[in-house]
Amino acid sequence: MAQLKDILYKVSLQSVSGNMETAVAQLAFDSRKVADGTAFVAIKGTQVDGHEYIEKAIEAGAVAIICEHLPENLNESVTYVQVKDSEEALGIMSANFFGNPSEKLHLVAITGTNGKTTCVTLLYQLFRGLGYNTGMLSTVENKINDEVLKATHTTPDAITINELLAQMVSKGCTHCFMEASSHAIVQRRIAGLKFKGAVFTNLSHEHLDYHKTFDEYIRAKKLLFDNLPAGAFALVNYDDKRGPIMLQNTKAWKHKYALKSFADYKAKILSNTLQGLELDIDGHTVWFKLIGDFNAYNLLAVYGTAILLDEEETDVLQELSAVDPARGRFEIVPTKSGITALVDYAHTPDALENVLHTIKEFRTGNEKVITVVGCGGNRDKEKRPVMAKIACDFSDKVVLTSDNPRFEEPDAIIADMQTGVTPANFRKTLVVADRREAIKTAVSLAEPKDIILVAGKGHEDYQEIKGERFPFDDKLILKEMLDLIHSQD
Ligand SMILES: CC(=O)N[C@H]1[C@@H](OP(=O)(O)OP(=O)(O)OC[C@H]2O[C@@H](n3ccc(=O)[nH]c3=O)[C@H](O)[C@@H]2O)O[C@H](CO)[C@@H](O)[C@@H]1O[C@H](C)C(=O)N[C@@H](C)C(=O)N[C@H](CCC(=O)O)C(=O)O
Numbered sequence: 001m002a003q004l005k006d007i008l009y010k011v012s013l014q015s016v017s018g019n020m021e022t023a024v025a026q027l028a029f030d031s032r033k034v035a036d037g038t039a040f041v042a043i044k045g046t047q048v049d050g051h052e053y054i055e056k057a058i059e060a061g062a063v064a065i066i067c068e069h070l071p072e073n074l075n076e077s078v079t080y081v082q083v084k085d086s087e088e089a090l091g092i093m094s095a096n097f098f099g100n101p102s103e104k105l106h107l108v109a110i111t112g113t114n115g116k117t118t119c120v121t122l123l124y125q126l127f128r129g130l131g132y133n134t135g136m137l138s139t140v141e142n143k144i145n146d147e148v149l150k151a152t153h154t155t156p157d158a159i160t161i162n163e164l165l166a167q168m169v170s171k172g173c174t175h176c177f178m179e180a181s182s183h184a185i186v187q188r189r190i191a192g193l194k195f196k197g198a199v200f201t202n203l204s205h206e207h208l209d210y211h212k213t214f215d216e217y218i219r220a221k222k223l224l225f226d227n228l229p230a231g232a233f234a235l236v237n238y239d240d241k242r243g244p245i246m247l248q249n250t251k252a253w254k255h256k257y258a259l260k261s262f263a264d265y266k267a268k269i270l271s272n273t274l275q276g277l278e279l280d281i282d283g284h285t286v287w288f289k290l291i292g293d294f295n296a297y298n299l300l301a302v303y304g305t306a307i308l309l310d311e312e313e314t315d316v317l318q319e320l321s322a323v324d325p326a327r328g329r330f331e332i333v334p335t336k337s338g339i340t341a342l343v344d345y346a347h348t349p350d351a352l353e354n355v356l357h358t359i360k361e362f363r364t365g366n367e368k369v370i371t372v373v374g375c376g377g378n379r380d381k382e383k384r385p386v387m388a389k390i391a392c393d394f395s396d397k398v399v400l401t402s403d404n405p406r407f408e409e410p411d412a413i414i415a416d417m418q419t420g421v422t423p424a425n426f427r428k429t430l431v432v433a434d435r436r437e438a439i440k441t442a443v444s445l446a447e448p449k450d451i452i453l454v455a456g457k458g459h460e461d462y463q464e465i466k467g468e469r470f471p472f473d474d475k476l477i478l479k480e481m482l483d484l485i486h487s488q489d
């Protein structure tokens with residue numbers, strides 16, 4: 001139990017009606033989760049306005065209401081607090097409620113269009129290997145040391161973040177690495193957190209359904225750096241056009257990593273094979289298990305972060321050479337058939353191009369590359385034709401299919417993708433809306449030595465259709481079909 005006034009410490013208040021010493025047992029921003037003694041924060045969302053649920057929250061036992069505008073009739077037994085920005089208030093309140101756990105460990109955020117999960121996963125493994133109690137918040141899973149907790153978002157809501165950080169602190173964690181999605185930054189899910197550092201991976205086309213313009217998307221990412229305190233570090237990819245923009249207005253200590261540009265942390269790719277990458281990092285030659293040029297950037301970002309956290313160069317590189325990629329990222333499905341089958345979470349044009357470019361570097365030219373790809377429903381529509389075009393340009397056969405259609409019709413999403421297929425490429429494409437059948441088709445078309453890429457879902461173990469998540473795992477289905485169709489090869 002904490003007093004309302006303590007939970008509101010550092011929140012800028014516009015008006016108060018009622019008792020600020022009210023005891024608060026829990027916070028909630030969803031009226032359906034309110035119980036006796038709750039402080040309910042009303043948030044204007046993308047679907048509905050939380051202010052419309054204030055009455056419901058009070059009926060369910062809310063003792064305090066935090067909102068941007070007050071309801072007409074006030075309930076005398078409830079404290080009303082008016083704030084300018086409820087999302088920001090929720091962030092700060094959550095941090096206060098859980099005892100500001102981010103101040104009690106080294107918290108580092110990774111942002112960018114691609115590579116966040118990869119970087120936090122590498123950092124988590126690296127710091128575990130270096131002997132630290134470590135936490136991680138990622139798209140794939142959240143972790144407190146070896147304990148695995150299910151993740152629902154790339155960056156959880158403010159209450160969940162702080163609750164998890166508090167658990168990490170109580171379990172002795174000294175470090176936590178988290179992804180900061182652009183949605184989370186704009187929705188202020190990370191307000192109230194104290195970051196030791198922030199890392200920028202790259203920026204390319206994504207989420208314009210939500211951010212509307214590319215400039216707004218850039219601004220969302222930049223906000224993370226603008227809000228860093230002096231004394232924190234900002235580490236950015238200086239080969240990315242937007243790297244310098246991230247550093248423009250930050251008070252943090254500025255650092256750069258790059259393969260091509262002048263930077264504090266530099267790497268050179270010495271060799272790049274299906275077995276891994278050999279890099280020269282700051283004068284040390286090291287082998288890594290990760291595959292593909294783009295992973296050289298991720299490894300370098302992780303190396304720079306570790307050095308900025310005062311770790312020893314050689315210890316870091318030794319540990320890092322043993323770490324595994326994140327689940328569903330360029331993951332090769334073992335098969336005896338001689339077919340190279342892989343699953344990758346590439347769900348943006350840039351990621352798809354990177355992965356297919358990597359495959360192009362390995363292939364001899366005597367085999368077929370068969371790509372299975374779809375685009376998410378109720379998400380950025382502009383990326384659909386672009387992803388179809390990239391898939392066609394880099395593959396010999398493309399099976400266009402579904403990837404979490406959500407509330408859209410799968411055929412309509414595929415039709416949007418097809419507008420990116422040029423007449424010359426048309427003969428390369430097949431449409432199989434059912435993803436399981438699409439994978440089966442790709443496997444049937446493949447012969448020994450061919451390469452199959454199933455893109456877009458990576459670690460996901462579901463297909464989301466009309467609000468329901470049905471079990472679906474690209475890797476398992478790919479394996480099942482390979483065993484079924486190619487067991488005699
Ligand atoms: C578009 C988006 O980001 N939506 C997030 C947002 O919900 P919203 O704005 O749609 O909320 P809403 O349904 O309009 O409701 C508004 C308010 O009324 C409240 N309410 C609503 C109904 C009710 O009966 N009572 C009630 O109190 C809601 O709890 C909410 O506070 O705030 C919710 C609480 O934090 C999130 O769960 C929700 O994530 C949805 C499920 C989602 O799919 N988000 C994705 C796009 C997302 O966040 N993705 C990024 C990763 C992207 C990437 O990296 O590629 C992520 O960080 O996961």
Ligand SMILES: Nc1ncnc2c1ncn2[C@@H]1O[C@H](COP(=O)(O)OP(=O)(O)OP(=O)(O)O)[C@@H](O)[C@H]1O
Nearest residue numbers: 113114115116117118139154294329344345346351
């Ligand atoms: N540094 C990088 N640059 C470009 N593409 C990358 C990079 N790292 C990974 N990728 C590609 O992007 C895909 C997603 O990688 P990852 O899951 O690490 O990114 P993410 O930023 O966490 O994505 P999300 O926003 O969906 O959580 C990978 O499967 C790979 O295809």
Ligand SMILES: N[C@H](CCC[C@H](N)C(=O)O)C(=O)O
Nearest residue numbers: 347375376379403404456457
């Ligand atoms: N974090 C991203 C993941 C997209 C993954 C892809 N499989 C899809 O569903 O579009 C999102 O929620 O937009």
Ligand SMILES: [Mg+2]
Nearest residue numbers: 116117139154
């Ligand atoms: Mg991620």
